[in-house]
Every structure is written in structure tokens, then in C-alpha cells.
Amino acid sequence: MIRFKLQELLAEKQFKENRRVTLTELSELTGINRVTISKMVNHRSYSTVTDNVDTLCKFFNCQVGDLMEYVPDSADENSVGH
Numbered sequence: 631m632i633r634f635k636l637q638e639l640l641a642e643k644q645f646k647e648n649r650r651v652t653l654t655e656l657s658e659l660t661g662i663n664r665v666t667i668s669k670m671v672n673h674r675s676y677s678t679v680t681d682n683v684d685t686l687c688k689f690f691n692c693q694v695g696d697l698m699e700y701v702p703d704s705a706d707e708n709s710v711g712h
Contacts, residue, residue, distance in 0.1 A: 631675040633701045636667070639690045660685050 636656075644651050653671065657664035662682050669676045686697055 631701055631703055632677075632698050633674070634670040634676070634698045635696065636671050636686070639686075639692065639697065643690065656689070660689050662686070 640651050640653075640656065653667050654664055656662075657667050660667075662685060666678060666682065670678060670682075683694060683697060686692075687694060690697065
């Protein structure tokens with residue numbers, strides 16, 4: 631499954647800027663719907679469009695791998711190659 635690391639990136643941004651950055655503010659600054667951002671943070675295996683990934687990478691000045699990671703779940707590990 632793909633896991634978005636938005637919480638980690640937000641925490642890093644908040645630390646660097648010494649202020650709280652909310653999901654609402656992230657939505658307003660990126661133009662990505664707040665519900666979409668919330669789902670990316672809270673729902674396992676949430677799928678989004680590449681435009682959102684691109685926008686978030688620009689906002690956080692990061693690479694795709696900094697924004698999301700592949701995490702195999704036990705069902706995937708058992709079915710690969712079988």
C-alpha cells in the first residue's frame with residue numbers, strides 16, 4: 631500500500647517556521663480540497679491524482695519519496711509471485 635507522509639512533512643514545516651500549519655491552511659495554499667488532504671492523512675491506501683502529488687511536492691519542496699512510501703501489508707507479501 632502507499633502511505634502518505636503528510637503529517638511528518640507538516641511537523642517539519644511547523645518546526646522550521648515555528649508555527650502551526652493546519653490541514654485547512656495546507657488546502658488553501660495548495661488549492662487541494664481539504665477533504666482530499668484529510669483522506670490522504672487519515673485513510674490507509676487512499677488514492678489521489680498525480681497533480682496533487684506534484685502540488686504537494688512543490689509546496690513542501692520535496693521529492694515524491696519524501697511525500698509517500700510503499701509499505702507492504704501481509705496480504706501483499708503472501709501473494710507476490712504466487
